[in-house]
Amino acid sequence: MAITIKDVAKAANVAPSTVSRVISDSRHISEKTKKKVRKVMDELGYHTNLNARGLVQQSTKTLGVVLKYSESDVWKLGNLFVSEVLQGISAHCHQYGYSIMITTGSTEDEIYGDVVRMVQGKQVDGMIVLYAKKNDKVVPFLLDKAIPFSVVGKPLERMNEIMFVDNDNMQAAKDATDFLIQRNHRQIGFIGDNPTFQVIQDRVEGYYKAFEEHGLQRDASYVKFVHTPEEEGAVVEEFLIMEAKPTALVISTPLQGVGVLKALHKRGIRVPDEISLIVFNKTLITEMSIPVLTTIDTEAFQLGYEASKGVIELINNPNTFKRSVIIPTKIEPGESHRKLTEDNNSVIDVTIE
Amino acid sequence: MAITIKDVAKAANVAPSTVSRVISDSRHISEKTKKKVRKVMDELGYHTNLNARGLVQQSTKTLGVVLKYSESDVWKLGNLFVSEVLQGISAHCHQYGYSIMITTGSTEDEIYGDVVRMVQGKQVDGMIVLYAKKNDKVVPFLLDKAIPFSVVGKPLERMNEIMFVDNDNMQAAKDATDFLIQRNHRQIGFIGDNPTFQVIQDRVEGYYKAFEEHGLQRDASYVKFVHTPEEEGAVVEEFLIMEAKPTALVISTPLQGVGVLKALHKRGIRVPDEISLIVFNKTLITEMSIPVLTTIDTEAFQLGYEASKGVIELINNPNTFKRSVIIPTKIEPGESHRKLTEDNNSVIDVTIE
């Protein structure tokens, strides 16, 4: 059994409560006693038992993080976006002395079970949910139990009861589409992953909006979803056999971006000469790609950082206004897009920007 | 305050200890009582307070995971390898009802602090260390405190006191180099990241060994280290200005692989026509690369899975033999290598395999 507060108290000739007060650096304790006690703590190698503290304080200074669930394993943690968000969360948590516990489940039900255990078992003081999707049980549960939490992404319901951090995905997709329209593209495709995630829906909407604002026709046949990396080839194929095939694509993840690039390459279609690409999330892999992908930087690290900030504020003061933070996105021009000439379908007469 | 075991006891007209026994499904309790108590637990919505249990049982069923520290942020969690290992750990932990707590620190000292807090604070029952490097304080600390732990990677000291899971990195690098030598390459470069990690040192050694076994000269000028993605161009440049420039490269991470590919592309050097590439770790990004990279698959998921298995066995039985598990690597031929003709430096007369 390890050294306890009692051992320290005895050795220092004080009461356990005094030791406790020294630990919390209470100002009701004389410097002299503090020094004495601290010396003994050092000598004995005392360390607070955080379970005991957690039990009495009803707080563990730990945040639970729900990692995004995706049908396809390769998009789960392998997802660089998630990793970056997690780094942002870590950075903020570390500053405030919070620990991080992550879900281990790999199906939605397992993850829900993890959350229940963490919350009801009082293992965490708050939660961060890394996704917002339809038919999700986690967010309603957290709401019901009145647990401090924040969502990275846009909740689908009860938005004003929930603190969340997100990009304006609709605006971002609109910006991206605008960016292409301004460069005279008219046939623009959209490729998204799991459409049950709200983020994808918002992006589709923004994509449509850009068309409308330019007085152009929206066309659902230009919007496609890819559920596994293997499907990318098929989707690209579908686009290529269209009568009016797209001259540009808006793509919702870096991995998909690279996948599409690959599928196009295999078919001898050159980027950006024959088709332009703009991809969500600037990550190492979009930077490393050949050509460098033009991206919409969503500031994943910042997203995580702010989410953590939000929950911790909420923990410290449950009456904190449930604000929603919108992290601005920015188009980062790479080498994967080009401008078409005015008579928009010309592929030969290229204007290099 | 939430429902406690006492509330349940009262409502069910039994003693708290009986409720506790029902929770642990003790065989000294009659089925009848069990049913009755369980019903009440359900009705009241009882959930075990895991802090309290942790306090009395001196165990939290939680594993701490030390995420690999790297000077460069982009290689930290962004590292797909780490993500995959973490998935493997998660999968096994979930099976055995263990939770995962991760370190939040971003410098070596911060991480060490995290570990001390987790361990001394009795937040975790065991640890998994995701790296093995020189001058590391974490492993000696864990050893000193006799905490159950396992290392993903090869420890540098006291190997027989430590349970670890690793690839045979020396063998893997030797295999990769052999693979190239057999295809008539003679000028083969090696690019690694942080050489303070043991894994890199082993790989360098394996690389040398392949030369020796083929009766060829080893040459340290063909071994280079890259610390930041920006340096990749410079290193490639160094190789290209050598009198006898390499016809092939062995590269220690996927990200570096893609980086090198990019640097070569920028300089108009074609892969695999002018230079062959073989890269450690088969990940999504090596698969997505154009051309698909020839890789040495290190089975990251499996590495994590086995590491978790090891610690949990150790926790359940501290006398478990401190075995080391070697996960076999396998060369996955992609499109980034080619075979040279017998008179090895010929670049024009290519043999396509």
Add this chain to the structure above:
DNA sequence: CTGTTAGCGCTTTCAT
């Protein structure tokens, strides 16, 4: 400023 006391919610002997 410091000591005494009473729990936090659970498990675990020891009785019965």
Add this chain to the structure above:
DNA sequence: ATGAAAGCGCTAACAG
């Protein structure tokens, strides 16, 4: 088969 009671290590009134 079940209950009573002690205690895990800590904090937080309440005294003094």
